[in-house]
Amino acid sequence: MTKLWGGRFQKSAEQWVDEFGASISFDQKLVMEDLEGSTAHVKMLAACNILSQEEGNQILSGLEKLKVKAQAGELEFSTANEDIHLNLEKFLIDEIGPVGGKLHTARSRNDQVATDMHLYLKNRVKEIIEGIQAFQSAIVEQAEAHVETVVPGYTHLQRAQPISFGHHLMTYFWMLQRDKERLSESMKRIDLSPLGAGAMSGTTFPIDREMSADLLGFSGVYQNSLDAVSDRDFILEFLSNASMLMMHMSRFAEEIILWSSEEFRFIELDDTFSTGSSIMPQKKNRDMAELIRGKTGRVYGNLFGLLTTLKGLPLAYNKDLQEDKEGMFDTVHTLMGSLPIFEGMVRTMTVRTDSMEKAVHSDFSNATELADYLAAKGLPFREAHEVTGKLVFMCIQRGYYLKDLPLAELQEASPLIEDDIYDVLLPKTAVARRNSLGGTGFDQVHYQLGLAKQLIG
Numbered sequence: 001m002t003k004l005w006g007g008r009f010q011k012s013a014e015q016w017v018d019e020f021g022a023s024i025s026f027d028q029k030l031v032m033e034d035l036e037g038s039t040a041h042v043k044m045l046a047a048c049n050i051l052s053q054e055e056g057n058q059i060l061s062g063l064e065k066l067k068v069k070a071q072a073g074e075l076e077f078s079t080a081n082e083d084i085h086l087n088l089e090k091f092l093i094d095e096i097g098p099v100g101g102k103l104h105t106a107r108s109r110n111d112q113v114a115t116d117m118h119l120y121l122k123n124r125v126k127e128i129i130e131g132i133q134a135f136q137s138a139i140v141e142q143a144e145a146h147v148e149t150v151v152p153g154y155t156h157l158q159r160a161q162p163i164s165f166g167h168h169l170m171t172y173f174w175m176l177q178r179d180k181e182r183l184s185e186s187m188k189r190i191d192l193s194p195l196g197a198g199a200m201s202g203t204t205f206p207i208d209r210e211m212s213a214d215l216l217g218f219s220g221v222y223q224n225s226l227d228a229v230s231d232r233d234f235i236l237e238f239l240s241n242a243s244m245l246m247m248h249m250s251r252f253a254e255e256i257i258l259w260s261s262e263e264f265r266f267i268e269l270d271d272t273f274s275t276g277s278s279i280m281p282q283k284k285n286r287d288m289a290e291l292i293r294g295k296t297g298r299v300y301g302n303l304f305g306l307l308t309t310l311k312g313l314p315l316a317y318n319k320d321l322q323e324d325k326e327g328m329f330d331t332v333h334t335l336m337g338s339l340p341i342f343e344g345m346v347r348t349m350t351v352r353t354d355s356m357e358k359a360v361h362s363d364f365s366n367a368t369e370l371a372d373y374l375a376a377k378g379l380p381f382r383e384a385h386e387v388t389g390k391l392v393f394m395c396i397q398r399g400y401y402l403k404d405l406p407l408a409e410l411q412e413a414s415p416l417i418e419d420d421i422y423d424v425l426l427p428k429t430a431v432a433r434r435n436s437l438g439g440t441g442f443d444q445v446h447y448q449l450g451l452a453k454q455l456i457g
């Protein structure tokens with residue numbers, strides 16, 4: 001089979017070598033973007049009189065036919081034609097004859113592939129942002145239902161201070177909000193057209209790059225032709241933003257796994273998002289959360305893969321750049337899979353308020369309340385800390401909690417303590433009183449939820 005670039009070759013290529021170099025097995029994902037890019041290019045060529053109107057129309061109608069066939073899954077791609085660009089050019093020539101060969105005037109696969117990648121990522125990033133937003137709304141829904149549900153808050157995975165469960169959940173809302181912002185801000189760099197940079201140096205034809213950029217809906221063009229064909233920063237930036245997003249989901253997944261264990265019993269996942277064990281009949285596994293935590297690894301891997309591919313690459317295009325695709329596709333696929341699963345998991349989980357209530361009454365997470373109580377009565381906080389620490393130690397030895405200590409013993413430790421202390425020590429009071437801006441106080445959590453709802457519209 002003759003190659004579209006076969007002119008200067010004496011021998012035909014061997015199939016196994018072709019297979020090694022081909023990207024069609026994966027870049028066929030770019031079929032619609034490639035056809036869209038070609039359509040804009042031809043329109044521009046005709047408008048600039050580089051092609052006649054007649055030629056332009058013939059090519060455009062050929063491209064339309066290919067779009068229909070592509071949507072119907074009727075295009076049979078071949079490794080012999082290496083990649084999506086050459087496959088489509090071959091189909092076009094088969095469809096409309098030699099005039100199809102004029103499509104590639106004033107263009108190279110180097111600016112063509114970069115254009116496809118920009119178009120692809122632009123659309124996917126929009127979808128990912130929508131996926132994040134839907135996930136955020138599930139978080140808000142659960143948080144709203146559990147503003148007044150009190151749980152132990154942890155530091156060092158040890159019970160620290162009682163908090164509102166809604167407040168805890170909302171932490172993930174804000175992480176996701178930053179992820180969304182980062183993705184939207186990166187759009188500025190994704191939304192640029194490399195088309196018309198040619199192989200690397202521009203072209204002798206009187207093209208109009210701004211026109212093709214406009215037709216493709218890009219908000220600007222690359223100002224340097226070498227940069228246009230060799231830049232993959234926009235993909236790296238996406239992979240890095242995706243890594244952070246996965247890291248956030250992985251942290252959340254870890255908590256979901258802990259909370260739904262017998263040891264915590266804070267939540268129960270819906271059966272839809274759980275699996276059984278093939279041997280242990282009692283098991284209900286959190287496979288979806290574990291899988292999302294696990295998939296974080298491949299997304300980081302994709303980021304490091306591309307960083308390493310780009311390191312030390314001389315300008316401008318090198319075939320190494322073909323390696324930019326699989327990791328990007330895989331990352332998009334992983335995010336588009338993980339986001340709705342996580343959203344569903346959160347929306348349908350049952351919060352076991354009974355176990356949370358029990359947990360929060362059987363710990364020392366209210367010790368700060370006692371120290372603060374003394375400090376508010378004028379005792380230097382350091383001394384208040386010492387007094388409270390001694391009382392905690394006394395309780396541990398006797399198997400009590402602070403609320404179980406009789407007033408007389410409390411007063412022996414400090415005469416500043418009065419019988420209003422028992423209310424102060426209640427977990428719910430402790431939470432309600434943490435009303436500093438951004439704190440876990442119920443009023444603050446309601447305020448935070450109001451802001452959050454405005455952000456997701």
Ligand code: ARG
Binds near residue numbers: 083084085113321
């Ligand atoms: N399949 C190639 C890629 O993905 C397209 C660009 C090929 N350009 C070239 N000069 N070989 O990067």
